[in-house]
Amino acid sequence: MDQSPPAGAEPTRVVFADGMILDCGMALPDMTVAYRTYGTLNAARSNAVLICHALTGDQYVAERHPLTGKPGWWDQVVGPGRPVDTARFFVICANVLGGCMGSTGPRSPRPPGPEVAPGALWGTDFPPITIADMVRAQRRLIDHLGIERLFAVVGGSMGGMQVLEWAARYPDAVFAAVPVATAAYHSAQNIAFNEVGRQAIFADPDWRGGRYWEQDTIPARGLAVARMCAHITYLSEQALSRKFGRRLQGAGTGPASPSQASSLFGDMFEVESYLQHQGSTFVRRFDANSYLTITRAMDYFDLAADHGGDLAAAFAGSRTRFCLASFSSDWLFPTAQSRAIARALNRAGANVSFVEIESDKGHDAFLLDEPDFHRTLAGFLNGCAVHAGIAA
Amino acid sequence: MNAMEKIQPVAKNMRLDLRLIAGMIAPGTRVLDIGCGDGMLIEHLFRTKGCDARGIEIDMAEVTRAVAHGLPVMHGDADSDLAHYPDAAFDYVVLSRTLQAVERPREVLRQMLRIGTRAVVSFPNFGHWLLRWQLLSRGRMPMTPTWDRQWYETPNIHPCTIRDFFALCEVEGYAVEQWLAADDAGRRAPWRRFPRLANLFGEQALFLLRRVG
Numbered sequence: 001m002d003q004s005p006p007a008g009a010e011p012t013r014v015v016f017a018d019g020m021i022l023d024c025g026m027a028l029p030d031m032t033v034a035y036r037t038y039g040t041l042n043a044a045r046s047n048a049v050l051i052c053h054a055l056t057g058d059q060y061v062a063e064r065h066p067l068t069g070k071p072g073w074w075d076q077v078v079g080p081g082r083p084v085d086t087a088r089f090f091v092i093c094a095n096v097l098g099g100c101m102g103s104t105g106p107r108s109p110r111p112p113g114p115e116v117a118p119g120a121l122w123g124t125d126f127p128p129i130t131i132a133d134m135v136r137a138q139r140r141l142i143d144h145l146g147i148e149r150l151f152a153v154v155g156g157s158m159g160g161m162q163v164l165e166w167a168a169r170y171p172d173a174v175f176a177a178v179p180v181a182t183a184a185y186h187s188a189q190n191i192a193f194n195e196v197g198r199q200a201i202f203a204d205p206d207w208r209g210g211r212y213w214e215q216d217t218i219p220a221r222g223l224a225v226a227r228m229c230a231h232i233t234y235l236s237e238q239a240l241s242r243k244f245g246r247r248l249q250g251a252g253t254g255p256a257s258p259s260q261a262s263s264l265f266g267d268m269f270e271v272e273s274y275l276q277h278q279g280s281t282f283v284r285r286f287d288a289n290s291y292l293t294i295t296r297a298m299d300y301f302d303l304a305a306d307h308g309g310d311l312a313a314a315f316a317g318s319r320t321r322f323c324l325a326s327f328s329s330d331w332l333f334p335t336a337q338s339r340a341i342a343r344a345l346n347r348a349g350a351n352v353s354f355v356e357i358e359s360d361k362g363h364d365a366f367l368l369d370e371p372d373f374h375r376t377l378a379g380f381l382n383g384c385a386v387h388a389g390i391a392a
Numbered sequence: 393m394n395a396m397e398k399i400q401p402v403a404k405n406m407r408l409d410l411r412l413i414a415g416m417i418a419p420g421t422r423v424l425d426i427g428c429g430d431g432m433l434i435e436h437l438f439r440t441k442g443c444d445a446r447g448i449e450i451d452m453a454e455v456t457r458a459v460a461h462g463l464p465v466m467h468g469d470a471d472s473d474l475a476h477y478p479d480a481a482f483d484y485v486v487l488s489r490t491l492q493a494v495e496r497p498r499e500v501l502r503q504m505l506r507i508g509t510r511a512v513v514s515f516p517n518f519g520h521w522l523l524r525w526q527l528l529s530r531g532r533m534p535m536t537p538t539w540d541r542q543w544y545e546t547p548n549i550h551p552c553t554i555r556d557f558f559a560l561c562e563v564e565g566y567a568v569e570q571w572l573a574a575d576d577a578g579r580r581a582p583w584r585r586f587p588r589l590a591n592l593f594g595e596q597a598l599f600l601l602r603r604v605g
Contacts, residue, residue, distance in 0.1 A: 323459065355456050
């Protein structure tokens, strides 16, 4: 499959000149939503699938990434003949509000004002946003594309939070919802890990109070440490053992011992080298202030709290067909959280499928080659397409 | 009882006892199948009767197979997941050959008839003559094609007889709208009018219960 975007094509984006009011009460005077689409919208406009990306994802779900040159982040799931089949569905993926790949976020130019220097960026003055704000921005995009009802909204992790928000906020606009490896609220443990990441960024002198862009620098150390810490939570003990064990970088198979080391930090375990690589590549493509804004949005997320403390109330009367999937070794968004959502949907009388996929790859499994998950997703969407009357 | 006589034509390969169950379910109704396996019954009910049929299954491999087949099935079990459904969410709640394996059969039945107007329950009959004979003659727990696991490893922790089940329905105030006994393959046995004979010769039983009041 050809993964390159059309020659010379700018990233697709739409500017909403009237802006948007945010949950925090502040107004964005104008708002840009950057997005990519794949496949063709049918005449009835009934085959649109919205993919919601996770914390550090972006709109390049099924094509080569313009900055990293890597394949789309979900190209095993989205594409011709894939579970989200672009030969059948019109797939849309937008960079979230607060992101750094073209949608309005902390790296966007700040609108002119009395106390705003010309050419200033939002930086840490960017208003706090919520998952619901992200979803409202996506809704604006969907309206702009002339789509009244999405056939499906699909996403994992923070993308799954957006799926839940979509289904709760716009039930009539969502025929099928697939929240994967996610939760209806961010747990204390997850907030704690996010806070470690944020503190690492704050502690980097190059962060400069969030105004690093003024000095033409980035808090690379801090952001890399944040990524390294987060990356551990995406994996599992088994996956780390299987991939790295206790092996030393470039030291053959001998056991690690202080007597052989030339200095305390001279030799490196393979797992350290791997994490450092993850950190250093991440800072080249991601904005630190975006990382702060989006992790905060995840922390704020508590769908039940928005509905009087009862998650079932968020889905009362919903006719959306739900498919929840979790992964057995995911300890960041464990199965119990998906099961709690499934039970709330049962209380609401909603149509719900729920599977836990056996995998030792941790939270990351939702992005990886997991045939059972892919079969489940494909089958669920096929079944829903029958009910929705979408041609094969 | 006439509905019993007209068994709908069904998918090939569907277990005979599932065909009998399908015959008890009216078209266009809301159905929950507890222990639905790979979802054969709910698919049949959707395709041939236009039912809004959903399933719960405890075996994850079966759940994955069912969902990958496009069927609305969730991982869960009879003992702990029924409490999460609202009252009268379904017209029928089906429990096929599972009652004897749940932890609290009476509570499961109560939940079934709380969330559903009617319950369809099938179970292997521990009153069958062969079981009685084996226990009497050998003094050991019976072993038959239906009851084929040793007492220390059987999942069937709450065996009952057809008469036991009638007694429970009486105590709990459930109306028995239909019932029948069948052999192991699900062929109906001709003992419908005679519970004592059915209890002696039926290898499994199938009940359609209705909540009263």
